[in-house]
Amino acid sequence: MITILETSALNTVQDLGRPGYRNLGVGTSGVMDALALQVGNILLGNQMDDACIELQTYPFVLRFETATTFTVTGIDAAIELDGRTILPWMIETAAAGQVLRVGPPKAGARGYICLAGGIEVPVVLGSRSTQLRGSFGGLDGRPLEAGDTLETIATALDVVGYGALPPAAVLDAVATAEDSKVIHLRAMPATDYALFTPEAQQRLWDTPWRITPQSNRVGYRLSGAPLELRHRVELRSYGVVAGIVQVPPAGEPIVQLADANTVGGYPRIATVIDADLWRLAQARIGTRIRLHECSFAEGVAAMQPVNAYLDRLRMMVAHYRSSAHSRAGMKSGAKA
Incomplete structure (x- = not known):
């Protein structure tokens, strides 16, 4: 579980959205930057549509009530865990009681706090995304407020210290x-x-x-x-x-x-x-x-580099986690 200590307006729980209901007048919602969420979920070994916290206003402060592995993607910002500076797009593990603070971004606009196992809020029409205009989904269909608690499938992974290159550093842009x-x-x-x-x-x-x-x-x-x-x-x-x-x-x-x-x-x-x-x-x-x-x-072909970037990230994470588990097994065998 996590507790929100400080937040400004319009920060919400989001996932990849709820397609399939537009004919009923229900919009898709979901994260604005789907790529940033997918990167976070891949790094954590989550399902691709696991929910996160989308940040649009800053600062944002939360407390981890249980040990949890997490990452912050989407932005380059001043991020601190109990006062210790940490990097965006990197895997970190917080102990119970530690406080995460995300300051205003130096680059980018929307940040994504992704937690191992995702965020547990009710599934509404196949999604955990907040639909603000309809006042449903997410946490009671509203922005997060100080004092709110969010249930998580609290998971502290036994591998840390790896991350992703931001998409902006990898994917070519049309620019001069x-x-x-x-x-x-x-x-x-x-x-x-x-x-x-x-x-x-x-x-x-x-x-x-x-x-x-x-x-x-x-x-x-x-x-x-x-x-x-x-x-x-x-x-x-x-x-x-x-x-x-x-x-x-x-x-x-x-x-x-x-x-x-x-x-x-x-x-x-x-x-x-x-x-x-x-x-x-x-x-x-x-x-x-x-x-x-x-x-x-x-336009269709332009998705190929994006998909290749995500595939390379999956391979890197799988290799890293496999190597870490092998090292842990060898140490356990040596002790025995």
């Missing part, structure tokens, strides 16, 4: 030296792309869009020169998934994210590919992003 502070994302022209003027189409790819303060887990609102339609249109509502870029009447795009509406009616100009959604999840308010046009085939 001239604007390295801009986050570059690949996107495919969407269903309604042809409804926009040629000038708007070009502007979509050329503009360094700024993420506005009116952004959250539902979607990122982007600020830039408006995108104009060739003529006014009325569209029927359609299904919405994370990554779709809609354009409201004002002309400034909205990128739908983890808590996206299940249906919408604004024209769809593009869709950010799955392989780059984790980059968008780690973009802070005020950050500028650039969209780069890619084809459907290129």
Whole structure:
């Protein structure tokens, strides 16, 4: 079990989400950065959809009530265990009573505290994710508060001292030296792309869009020169998934994210590919992003390096844990 000692708004329990219910008006939810959660769960030997704590605001402080192995992924931040600095993306084991503090990130936006065995909250519609707008899932369907306790399958692994290279250090990005502070994302022209003027189409790819303060887990609102339609249109509502870029009447795009509406009616100009959604999840308010046009085939192929990165990590963890167990067995035999 863990106890939350300090937290700001909007920190929640999340897993990989609850697909399969959008036809009933229930969004997917789940972590914004699915890659960071998968890395944490692989490092800990968890199931891939085991739940974690998603951090959006800082500082965040918790106390381990039982010995637990854990990792913090997603961000580069000042992280301390009982005052001792520890590294993100690394496996650590806390003793009962020790306190973990995660400070504001130096890089990235959303951190993930992953615990060996996961977090035990009720499964609602196949998921432990918090759906804030529906007030269900996670811990009573709400953000975490100081004084909350979370049940865990408390596990202290007998192997520590290994970790993962962050995805940003391994996976190639579409970037140039001239604007390295801009986050570059690949996107495919969407269903309604042809409804926009040629000038708007070009502007979509050329503009360094700024993420506005009116952004959250539902979607990122982007600020830039408006995108104009060739003529006014009325569209029927359609299904919405994370990554779709809609354009409201004002002309400034909205990128739908983890808590996206299940249906919408604004024209769809593009869709950010799955392989780059984790980059968008780690973009802070005020950050500028650039969209780069890619084809459907290129978008599908872009998942290959991501999957290869996860596969290499699985192999590394399996090898490390096997070697550690072998060494432990040899020591036990020598003592006997």
